[in-house]
Amino acid sequence: MLLRLDDVARTIGDRTLFAHVDLEVHAGDRIGIVGPNGAGKSTLLALADRRDPPDHGHVIVPRNVRVGMLRQEIDPRRATSVRDEAATALAHLDALEAELRQLEAQIAASHGEVPELLAERYDLAHTRFEHAQGYAREARVDAVLEGLGFDADARARPLSSFSGGWLMRVELAKLLLAEPDVLLLDEPTNHLDLPAIQWFESVIANFRGALVVVSHDRTFLRRHVRRVAELDGRGHFDLYEYDYDGYLAERERRRAELLARKSKQEREIAHMEKFVERFRYKATKAKQAQSRLKAIDRIERIEIDDEGPRGPRLRIPDPPRSGRLVLQLEGVGRRFGDHVVYRGLDFQLERGERVALVGPNGAGKSTLLRIAAGTLDIDEGRRTTGHNVEIATFAQHQLEALDESRSVLEEIAADARMADQPRLRGQLGAFLFSGSDADKRVAVLSGGEKARLALAKMLLQPHNLLVLDEPTNHLDMQACEVLEQALADFSGTLLFVSHDRSFLNAVATRIVEVLPGSVRSFPGNYDDYLAKLDAERSKQPPRPPTQPGDGAAPAPARLTREQRQAERNRRKNLERVRRKLERVEQEISELEQEIEGLGHQLGAPEVCRDAARVQEIEARRVQLRGETAAHYSEWEQLASEVEALEDGAPAATA
Numbered sequence: 001m002l003l004r005l006d007d008v009a010r011t012i013g014d015r016t017l018f019a020h021v022d023l024e025v026h027a028g029d030r031i032g033i034v035g036p037n038g039a040g041k042s043t044l045l046a047l048a049d050r051r052d053p054p055d056h057g058h059v060i061v062p063r064n065v066r067v068g069m070l071r072q073e074i075d076p077r078r079a080t081s082v083r084d085e086a087a088t089a090l091a092h093l094d095a096l097e098a099e100l101r102q103l104e105a106q107i108a109a110s111h112g113e114v115p116e117l118l119a120e121r122y123d124l125a126h127t128r129f130e131h132a133q134g135y136a137r138e139a140r141v142d143a144v145l146e147g148l149g150f151d152a153d154a155r156a157r158p159l160s161s162f163s164g165g166w167l168m169r170v171e172l173a174k175l176l177l178a179e180p181d182v183l184l185l186d187e188p189t190n191h192l193d194l195p196a197i198q199w200f201e202s203v204i205a206n207f208r209g210a211l212v213v214v215s216h217d218r219t220f221l222r223r224h225v226r227r228v229a230e231l232d233g234r235g236h237f238d239l240y241e242y243d244y245d246g247y248l249a250e251r252e253r254r255r256a257e258l259l260a261r262k263s264k265q266e267r268e269i270a271h272m273e274k275f276v277e278r279f280r281y282k283a284t285k286a287k288q289a290q291s292r293l294k295a296i297d298r299i300e301r302i303e304i305d306d307e308g309p310r311g312p313r314l315r316i317p318d319p320p321r322s323g324r325l326v327l328q329l330e331g332v333g334r335r336f337g338d339h340v341v342y343r344g345l346d347f348q349l350e351r352g353e354r355v356a357l358v359g360p361n362g363a364g365k366s367t368l369l370r371i372a373a374g375t376l377d378i379d380e381g382r383r384t385t386g387h388n389v390e391i392a393t394f395a396q397h398q399l400e401a402l403d404e405s406r407s408v409l410e411e412i413a414a415d416a417r418m419a420d421q422p423r424l425r426g427q428l429g430a431f432l433f434s435g436s437d438a439d440k441r442v443a444v445l446s447g448g449e450k451a452r453l454a455l456a457k458m459l460l461q462p463h464n465l466l467v468l469d470e471p472t473n474h475l476d477m478q479a480c481e482v483l484e485q486a487l488a489d490f491s492g493t494l495l496f497v498s499h500d501r502s503f504l505n506a507v508a509t510r511i512v513e514v515l516p517g518s519v520r521s522f523p524g525n526y527d528d529y530l531a532k533l534d535a536e537r538s539k540q541p542p543r544p545p546t547q548p549g550d551g552a553a554p555a556p557a558r559l560t561r562e563q564r565q566a567e568r569n570r571r572k573n574l575e576r577v578r579r580k581l582e583r584v585e586q587e588i589s590e591l592e593q594e595i596e597g598l599g600h601q602l603g604a605p606e607v608c609r610d611a612a613r614v615q616e617i618e619a620r621r622v623q624l625r626g627e628t629a630a631h632y633s634e635w636e637q638l639a640s641e642v643e644a645l646e647d648g649a650p651a652a653t654a
Helices: 041-048 082-108 116-131 134-147 152-156 164-178 194-206 218-224 244-279 286-298 365-373 408-414 418-430 435-439 447-458 477-488 501-507 526-538 561-602 611-646
Strands: 003-012 015-025 030-034 056-060 067-069 182-186 210-214 227-231 237-240 325-336 339-350 354-358 380-385 391-394 465-469 493-497 510-515 518-523
Touching (some): 003 041, 015 041, 015 227, 030 041, 041 067, 082 116, 082 134, 082 152, 082 164, 116 561, 134 152, 134 194, 164 194, 194 218, 210 218, 218 501, 237 244, 244 286, 325 365, 339 365, 339 380, 339 518, 354 365, 354 501, 391 447, 408 435, 408 447, 418 435, 477 501, 501 526, 510 526, 518 526, 561 611
Parallel strands (some): 030 227, 067 182, 354 493, 354 510, 391 465
Antiparallel strands (some): 003 056, 227 237, 325 380, 510 518
């Protein structure tokens, strides 16, 4: 047992967030905590991290167990570089290396007669340092930061030059480098782009410790969670010994069972009430009537949410019909200062398409989205909208534009037409603002609630082109499912950016991959896009895209002579770089074996007592570590070349 929550409870004011929480975490566990926004998921993680004591119960962590939690705060004004900040996670190795240097100095000062106790201390410290991969710590820091999207230049920049989302990546890097026994993660994929999410998932798949995660990323939960803990928002905690899909099925089964029990209870109560109403004033039956009346009062009523597990539905009003061509960009260029984002960009959008833009952060997705929406001017080329096109946009900055002095109902009513007034509460209900929630002040809403309100306002009016930037950010799973169903049924045209892979698969009919300065189009949803990329790498024919109404996949286009020659060059260069990569890997392995062998020599008593020999070995080890670091740099460059060539980059780049 690595961590145990024993009858834990937390109350805020007169509201019980959760009570009677019993949870044991064992080595290798993969536990997902789910529930609506405000149910207390992040609070429960904080209690598990022992940052806050519970109001009731105990949090038990054995003495030698290390618990690490992804923290949501970091000082954005710090001048520390990204690399130096991430390396603080390995500060214990710096202290251990300093101890080694001190012991080496004492050995050197012994003039050939090394005390046995000193030799043992050195051997123990040296073994600990090597076991913790101390000599490779710089390479580890760089590898983790690179996986999270920090290139060499970004790693050297100060923290103060990054936005909050990138600072969260630094915190995640520190946590992954620390390698705790229990990893507590609060929405770890929120600030990652899709390539970084894929890298992060590969790390999690190989993580040997236990994982407890709060996430609204359904794809992440499906891939990595084996047990599900649910906070229902009414103070109840339930543990499901299933993976995420099994949890959904079991939750629905339990709900159906509860509905049947509730129906039976209501029939029994109605029968008793009828008896009381009929006989309470009849002398011969009055005593029995009173007894049944008391029995009714003692019954603990079964309560169930009004909405089923699928939640409410939202219907976006049918927009006016646009022309077939909704948007066309021809030869578009856009730069920011000296940085050219696009030059000669061609892109078009047709009526009824639901197009998702994907690619790494900084490639130009948001720029393309803003150009398409008409909110960002272009430097060259032409932007044309089709006949009768009406555009509505959603971006994260619109959350800040909400009037915090208004109630939720007043805010949505402020921009509504007179004809929309009767359905405002229904619109809010579809976005999970039910009953008294509509009277809440905007100022007290969480980030997820503000996002729901901004979406409810935008979708109130019929527009035939919706341009959405991360519409599911901050939404809980129920709100995501409501929105994705509504957009999948939407009869207009959709252009959006999202890192939610379940959302991409449910909504998109075409994926546009945005890379620095260029775009590529792929029919189908996100899984179809990944399959096409895999097929390109392995040169196998891809599966046909899963678009509604699709027939057989079209035959692949015939390659030109120039394209065939370019492909031959690419394969030739790929094979050459792979051979170089294998050679460097072999040399690194030989260097590390030699370093390890010298380390074993230092542990020998006869060597420890010979100061000259110790100095000779240490000098050689320093030389070998320098050579190893250089080889690692060469390896990283070659690995990047291989990846670029496998992705189909031009042969000239090799």
